[in-house]
Amino acid sequence: MNSSVKKITVAAAIICSVLLGGCDSKGPSTQSSKAGNNQTSQASAAEFFKGKVLSIIVPYGPGGGYDQWARLISPYMQKYLGVSKVLVVNQPGGGGLVGTGKIYSAAPDGLTIGDTNAAGDVFSQLAKNAGVSFDVQKFNWLGRPDDDPHIIAVHLDGPYKSFSDLLQASAHGTTLKSLATGAGSSDYNAAVITLNSFKTRFQMVAAFSGSSSEKAAFLGGNGDTMSVSASDIAQIAQHAKPVLLIADEPFGKLADVPTVIDVAKKQNLPDSSIKLLHALVGVMAMGHAFFAPPGVPADRLAALRSAFQKSLADKEFVAATQKADLYLGYAPAAALEQETDTAMADGALFQPLLTASK
Structure with missing residues (x-):
């Protein structure tokens, strides 16, 4: 996947996180002094969190993917943070904007974090949607837990068998x-961006509190298509057929599903549309990202x-995600920061199609 989220490796993030101050190219004495300061900072932070209560805000109702990730990780955050x-x-x-606004405006003491719809936040800010009360470039990203393409x-038993249909x-x-899910969601x-790019006639039905209620409506026979993550489809595979992958390379578990880039090329979309779809792929790769409010x-x-x-990295957590059919794939804060900046700089590409969707 050609996005900064993919390009920044986990190995580099691990190396840089060994010291709280990150990687340093200065001499040994400077590094030794910095390490001492970092140890003091670590001790100070550990003392602060000891015995406290950490809140994880989920901008959606219970039962969906965001809720699932938050509940899976909560005992391990307790274990490693010491709360x-x-x-x-x-x-x-x-569409997630209310909860994300709550995370963003929370007291910057480190005791409130959230599992946000990162791509939805970016697009909502670019579209200047009502309800946006945050600046995505000021989020204190913690990281992304998943590699779960849209x-x-x-x-499965409907009249359409492919995206071409x-x-x-x-x-x-x-x-x-x-x-x-709601109009602010990824x-x-x-x-909207995909269907507009292919000049498709469509009507969005987006009145759901989360992916669980969206899936329930789809299973009830509503709609022609559903926009969800790959892990959501895995849970209802006997009723739904994936026909388009919002990615620029195949996804292992859905290797036979064409990517949006491949279909765009086969449909002879102009280079400008293909460039936009590549940008869309990069933003969507931000996944179920966690962040803390500004000022922590x-x-x-x-x-x-x-x-x-x-x-x-905890073995029990990894086993829990596998049992839940979730697709683990860590991306560090630096990758999310870079992708956010890139997406905001690419705003002119997205805005016409986002506006057309209103």
């Missing part, structure tokens, strides 16, 4: 109904990032 308890707090509304799926139906005057924007002291932020990374 006495971790509370998972669901704050649905506005897909567009159809009913959808395009043909649209070309003959059919208005496709596409399910997604799955909503992924569908550096030593506490470093402790949160370290605990997050250690949690993802």
